[in-house]
Amino acid sequence: MPTITSLEVxxxxxxxxxxxxxxxxxxxxxxxxxxxxxxxTDAPDAAGAPLVGHGLTFTIGRGNDIVxxxxxxxxxxxxxHDVDALLDDMGRTYRSFGDDSQxxxxxxxxxxxxxxxxAVMNALWDMAGRRVGKPVWRLLAEMTPEQLVDIADLRxxxxxxxRERALEILQGAELGKPERIAKLEASGYPxxxxxxxxxxxxxxxxxxxxxxxxxxxxxxxKLKVGASLDDDIRRCRLAREAIGPDRPLMIDANQMxxxxxxxxxxxxxxxxxxxxxxxxxxxxxxxxxxxIRDAVAPIGVATGEHCHNRVMFKQFMAAGAMDFCQxxxxxxxxxxxxxAVLLLAAQFEVPVCPHAGGxxxxxxxxxxxxxxxxxxSGSYAxxxxxxxxxxxEHFVHPVRVAGGRYQVTGERGYNTEMHxxxxxxxxxxxxxxxxxxx
Amino acid sequence: MPTITSLEVxxxxxxxxxxxxxxxxxxxxxxxxxxxxxxxTDAPDAAGAPLVGHGLTFTIGRGNDIVxxxxxxxxxxxxxHDVDALLDDMGRTYRSFGDDSQxxxxxxxxxxxxxxxxAVMNALWDMAGRRVGKPVWRLLAEMTPEQLVDIADLRxxxxxxxRERALEILQGAELGKPERIAKLEASGYPxxxxxxxxxxxxxxxxxxxxxxxxxxxxxxxKLKVGASLDDDIRRCRLAREAIGPDRPLMIDANQMxxxxxxxxxxxxxxxxxxxxxxxxxxxxxxxxxxxIRDAVAPIGVATGEHCHNRVMFKQFMAAGAMDFCQxxxxxxxxxxxxxAVLLLAAQFEVPVCPHAGGxxxxxxxxxxxxxxxxxxSGSYAxxxxxxxxxxxEHFVHPVRVAGGRYQVTGERGYNTEMHxxxxxxxxxxxxxxxxxxx
Numbered sequence: 001m002p003t004i005t006s007l008e009v010x011x012x013x014x015x016x017x018x019x020x021x022x023x024x025x026x027x028x029x030x031x032x033x034x035x036x037x038x039x040x041t042d043a044p045d046a047a048g049a050p051l052v053g054h055g056l057t058f059t060i061g062r063g064n065d066i067v068x069x070x071x072x073x074x075x076x077x078x079x080x081h082d083v084d085a086l087l088d089d090m091g092r093t094y095r096s097f098g099d100d101s102q103x104x105x106x107x108x109x110x111x112x113x114x115x116x117x118x119a120v121m122n123a124l125w126d127m128a129g130r131r132v133g134k135p136v137w138r139l140l141a142e143m144t145p146e147q148l149v150d151i152a153d154l155r156x157x158x159x160x161x162x163r164e165r166a167l168e169i170l171q172g173a174e175l176g177k178p179e180r181i182a183k184l185e186a187s188g189y190p191x192x193x194x195x196x197x198x199x200x201x202x203x204x205x206x207x208x209x210x211x212x213x214x215x216x217x218x219x220x221x222k223l224k225v226g227a228s229l230d231d232d233i234r235r236c237r238l239a240r241e242a243i244g245p246d247r248p249l250m251i252d253a254n255q256m257x258x259x260x261x262x263x264x265x266x267x268x269x270x271x272x273x274x275x276x277x278x279x280x281x282x283x284x285x286x287x288x289x290x291x292i293r294d295a296v297a298p299i300g301v302a303t304g305e306h307c308h309n310r311v312m313f314k315q316f317m318a319a320g321a322m323d324f325c326q327x328x329x330x331x332x333x334x335x336x337x338x339x340a341v342l343l344l345a346a347q348f349e350v351p352v353c354p355h356a357g358g359x360x361x362x363x364x365x366x367x368x369x370x371x372x373x374x375x376x377s378g379s380y381a382x383x384x385x386x387x388x389x390x391x392x393e394h395f396v397h398p399v400r401v402a403g404g405r406y407q408v409t410g411e412r413g414y415n416t417e418m419h420x421x422x423x424x425x426x427x428x429x430x431x432x433x434x435x436x437x438x
Numbered sequence: 439m440p441t442i443t444s445l446e447v448x449x450x451x452x453x454x455x456x457x458x459x460x461x462x463x464x465x466x467x468x469x470x471x472x473x474x475x476x477x478x479t480d481a482p483d484a485a486g487a488p489l490v491g492h493g494l495t496f497t498i499g500r501g502n503d504i505v506x507x508x509x510x511x512x513x514x515x516x517x518x519h520d521v522d523a524l525l526d527d528m529g530r531t532y533r534s535f536g537d538d539s540q541x542x543x544x545x546x547x548x549x550x551x552x553x554x555x556x557a558v559m560n561a562l563w564d565m566a567g568r569r570v571g572k573p574v575w576r577l578l579a580e581m582t583p584e585q586l587v588d589i590a591d592l593r594x595x596x597x598x599x600x601r602e603r604a605l606e607i608l609q610g611a612e613l614g615k616p617e618r619i620a621k622l623e624a625s626g627y628p629x630x631x632x633x634x635x636x637x638x639x640x641x642x643x644x645x646x647x648x649x650x651x652x653x654x655x656x657x658x659x660k661l662k663v664g665a666s667l668d669d670d671i672r673r674c675r676l677a678r679e680a681i682g683p684d685r686p687l688m689i690d691a692n693q694m695x696x697x698x699x700x701x702x703x704x705x706x707x708x709x710x711x712x713x714x715x716x717x718x719x720x721x722x723x724x725x726x727x728x729x730i731r732d733a734v735a736p737i738g739v740a741t742g743e744h745c746h747n748r749v750m751f752k753q754f755m756a757a758g759a760m761d762f763c764q765x766x767x768x769x770x771x772x773x774x775x776x777x778a779v780l781l782l783a784a785q786f787e788v789p790v791c792p793h794a795g796g797x798x799x800x801x802x803x804x805x806x807x808x809x810x811x812x813x814x815s816g817s818y819a820x821x822x823x824x825x826x827x828x829x830x831e832h833f834v835h836p837v838r839v840a841g842g843r844y845q846v847t848g849e850r851g852y853n854t855e856m857h858x859x860x861x862x863x864x865x866x867x868x869x870x871x872x873x874x875x876x
Contacts, residue, residue: 027539061540066508066550073501101465102499108693108721108744111549112504156720159697159729255546259597282594283546284749286724287756291597306546311722318725 002043002051002083007075009068009119010036012418013061013428014359014391015437024199025226026254031061032359032391033428035068035116036418037075037123043083046133046412051083053127054417057119057330058358063112064428070116074103078124087128091150094121094336098155110308114333121334122364126414133412136335137370141181145170148375152339156311160318161340161347169346173378180374188405189369190380191387192220192248194357196239199224203238210242217404220248220275220384226256229265236272245273248384250302252278259288263295276302276324283307290321302326305355309333310340317348324382326355329364338368342376351381357388362399363415366406394422440481440489440521445513447506447557448474450856451499451866452797452829453875461638463664464692469499470797470829471866473506473554474856475513475561481521484571484850489521491565492855495557495768496796501550502866508554512541516562525566529588532559532774536593548746552771559772560802564852571850574773575808579619583608586813590777594749598756604781611816618812626843627807628818629825630658630686632795634677637662641676648680655842658686658713658822664694667703674710683711686822688740690716697726701733714740714762721745728759740764743793747771748778755786762820764793767802776806780814789819795826800837801853804844832860 013033034056045051059067074097078086086093097117098104106113129136140148149166196209210221221239225232232251240249251274257265262280277299281288283306293301300323307313308331316322325345332338345352352372354365369385377383385406392398395418397411409415425432451471461468472494483489497505512535516524524531535555536542544551567574578586587604634647648659659677663670670689678687689712695703700718715737719726721744731739738761745751746769754760763783770776783790790810792803807823815821823844830836833856835849847853863870 027543030540030543059540060543062538063508063511063541063544063551066504066511067544069507070501070504070550073504100500101467102469102497103501105465105468105498106501106505106553107549110722110746111545111551112508113501113549115544156696156723156726158699159726258594261596282749284548284747285594285753287753288594288597288749308548309722311720311726315723315725 002041004039004078004081004083004086005042006040007072007079007120008038008040009071009075010038010423011064011068011428012036012423012426013064013434014426015433016390017061024224024252024254025256027060033059033061033064034359035059035064035071035119037071037119039078039123039127041083041127045130051127051131053123053125053130055119055122055124055126055414056360056416057115057122058361059115067112067115067119070112071119074113074116075120086124087131090124090128090336093124094153094334109311109333114308115330117333118330121336122329122414122416125335126416129413135367135409135411136414137367137374140335140339140371141177141374145174148339151336152343153310153333153336154340157314157340157344160314161344165347166343169343169376173375176378177374180378184370184373185408188402188407189366189373190384191218191401191404191406192222192384193218193387193389194222194252195388196221197223197252199227203235206235207238207242210239214243217402219404220250222250222252222278224254225251226253226265229268232269236269236274240272248275250274250276250278253280255279255282255306257281259285259291262292266292266296266299270299274299276300278302278326279305286312286315286319286321289316290319293321293323300324302353304328305331307331310337310344313341313344317344317350322350325350325352327352327368328355329361329368330358335368339371342368342372346377351383352377353383354385356386357390359391360395360416362387362392363395366399367414369406370408394418440479442477442516442519442521442524443480444478445510445517445558446476446478447509447513448476448861449503449506449866450474450861450864451502451872452864453871454828455499461636462662462690462692463637463694465498471497471499471502472797473497473502473509473557475509475557477516477561477565479521479565483568489565489569491561491563491568493557493560493562493564493852494798494854495553495560496799497553505550505553505557508550509557512551512554513558516558524562525569528562528566528774531562532591532772547749547771552746553768555771556768559774560767560852560854563773564854567851573805573847573849574852575805575812578773578777578809579615579812583612586777589774590781591748591771591774592778595752595778595782598752599782599785603785607781607784607814611813614816615812618816622808622811623846626841626845627804627811628822629656629839629842629844630660630822631656631825631827632660632690633826634659635661635690637665641673644673645676645680648677652681655840657842658688660688660690660716662692663689664691664703667706670707674707674712678710686713688712688714688716691718693717693720693744695719697723697729700730704730704734704737708737712737714738716740716764717743722750724750724753724757724759727754728757731759731761738762740791742766743769745769748775748782751779751782755782755788760788763788763790765790765806766793767799767806773806777809780806780810784815789821790815791821792823794824795828797829798833798854800825800830801833804837805852807844808846832856
């Protein structure tokens with residue numbers, strides 16, 4: 001039988017802190033990093049080459065080694081297993097990781113061990129797509145509702161999303177699926193960019209980048225806020241003047257505030273007609289977000305990149321605390337948990353606008369959005385997926401964004417394979433780059 | 439100046455899975471473990487011996503090495519620092535760990551990095567007590583309300599517990615403090631035991647242990663449930679018959695159920711007059727706990743051992759989802775965060791009944807309960823602290839429980855120092871015990 005022969009986890013770090021890319025009120029010196037898992041087999045893929053899987057989770061520097069260690073420990077359980085058995089029942093494969101009660105204690109289902117599970121399962125999803133020669137969004141979109149509901153992690157969701165209801169949502173999306181796939185392939189999925197809005201950028205750089213992004217077809221602009229209210233008022237005014245009255249302007253505070261401060265600060269920016277305030281406070285504070293949402297309407301509340309599992313999303317949505325669901329493909333434990341969150345979002349009619357950027361998140365998250373459109377919500381309405389034009393050159397099959405939209409690339413797998421050259425350069429601490437600076 | 443000279447983190451694992459101690463519906467093979475941090479200095483302690491600090495967090499086996507690694511990385515920042523500056527301002531020392539935005543990404547404030555922070559800060563609290571020759575509960579209880587409120591981690595709590603309100607609670611507890619200290623020293627703090635209720639035990643063993651515990655002065659009994667309803671009905675009936683109608687009987691499901699199942703299962707046990715159902719579902723599910731609480735009253739809902747930070751406790755209490763607050767001294771990031779949760783509990787009038795057992799949790803948690811009684815809530819009412827008579831022999835100054843109550847030991851520090859002999863035996867994987875079995 002074809003067997004998983006080894007799991008390798010590589011600590012990759014990119015020195016992004018040198019250029020203030022990725023700077024926000026909470027994260028001033030991020031070195032975008034990936035805990036990068038490579039699963040090897042002795043099987044052939046759809047094209048006859050050796051079948052492998054590449055997955056990652058994203059961190060911002062120190063501690064990436066801890067996630068790598070956890071991924072190695074969690075991932076060991078699949079080594080020696082039958083490739084087909086693992087990939088034919090990805091629901092069971094995913095759930096088998098939850099059986100390890102000793103590792104579960106370290107979360108449960110949150111923090112380092114959950115990030116690590118994401119890296120390992122993402123590699124298996126990449127492998128599942130490669131095995132059949134399809135992108136993973138398409139592999140999933142072509143499954144039956146019954147198959148999908150077995151893959152989705154519905155544990156602890158029965159009070160708001162019983163299995164029968166999940167099935168009903170998926171069955172409802174069967175209608176028009178081929179047409180939506182055709183539409184997606186023709187015109188892509190709507191994106192927005194954070195490229196112009198980093199806190200470390202001067203006003204001039206921000207305005208230049210906004211103009212550049214507009215020429216590239218992006219209609220929405222997002223600014224980081226939260227360090228100084230005066231600065232935020234000035235930057236929002238400049239950005240709104242630059243984009244005119246009709247295009248969406250969003251702000252992102254990266255958890256800087258407590259609840260009363262968030263309400264006061266955001267309301268001081270009401271004149272700029274903001275679509276959303278993102279991460280106004282602690283990502284754990286469901287009820288706090290609801291209070292903020294009630295107080296700052298019509299500005300919407302967006303959060304999710306640090307929402308650590310589907311149980312948190314369940315409450316955010318059930319409590320009416322979230323206008324935009326910004327799930328993260330490295331924070332949630334792979335497409336099994338993402339699918340559950342897509343179903344919750346459909347149930348509560350919350351548009352999914354995934355978090356991306358970092359390294360590899362755009363590559364993965366396009367699959368989540370496409371899956372949502374084709375097989376779950378069936379709609380683009382209110383939906384827009386983050387895009388940051390950063391570090392894509394390290395991927396063998398990077399995202400392709402044109403006309404302000406993610407374009408279907410047609411590549412098999414999860415688009416998560418990185419160049420050997422990039423790994424040799426940025427492996428930490430012994431890659432060429434890091435050997436040189438230390 | 440006296441300086442932190444080194445931080446050592448040791449992976450200790452005890453082979454408890456061999457005896458089904460600690461078995462419950464979720465955790466069938468726990469090997470109680472500690473990520474044990476030892477901080478060395480070149481300073482003398484109150485008795486002139488070298489000043490050291492010992493702290494730990496608790497895990498149940500695999501993955502303890504991951505927590506140790508995280509504790510080493512987090513703890514490095516204190517090495518070389520001035521001992522007095524660190525210990526004189528434990529609020530600032532604690533908050534300085536939050537400044538590391540790269541490590542923060544891995545939580546934030548949850549999972550492995552939060553457990554690791556707990557181990558490191560617990561060692562510093564032990565050191566703070568040793569430096570002045572006092573137990574940490576007393577070190578804290580003798581501080582002014584202003585000093586305490588600077589130590590408590592009140593970040594993200596302002597909407598329900600502004601600083602002024604926290605100060606007011608602490609000032610209110612000033613009255614009668616010396617009398618409460620005297621009472622505590624005379625009669626100790628009420629405890630209950632889980633010793634009889636592990637799921638792996640036979641009915642005979644359970645009843646024998648209940649009788650034994652009764653002779654030792656324990657009035658309350660807690661049973662693990664959730665594997666089989668028939669078994670649970672039989673075990674609850676046997677236990678209730680054994681202890682009579684008046685003594686408290688509690689059950690603990692260790693997160694086994696979704697919300698509808700919890701409600702159905704617990705209501706099927708109503709006839710046994712249960713005081714609480716503990717961890718009925720996912721520890722992240724605040725709103726689910728509230729729904730369960732509403733549906734199973736008058737049985738109370740207890741949770742907290744997996745409640746990963748103060749923001750979660752804030753919501754559990756504000757939402758009316760928690761009747762008993764079972765904070766955990768290894769899960770929360772040391773007394774700084776515990777103090778915040780004690781203040782929240784006082785604000786919402788929720789009795790604090792800390793989780794203990796495992797290894798070292800009883801040693802630490804007695805300080806939390808005593809601090810609560812003396813300096814925060816000022817009350818024993820409805821409060822009872824878990825106790826399990828397991829693994830105390832490894833501690834230099836173990837808890838002393840008599841007459842069903844935690845007795846004040848008078849030892850300086852946090853009672854967290856372990857015997858060199860125990861470390862030599864159970865260090866993983868190279869201690870004598872593990873070398874022998876592998």
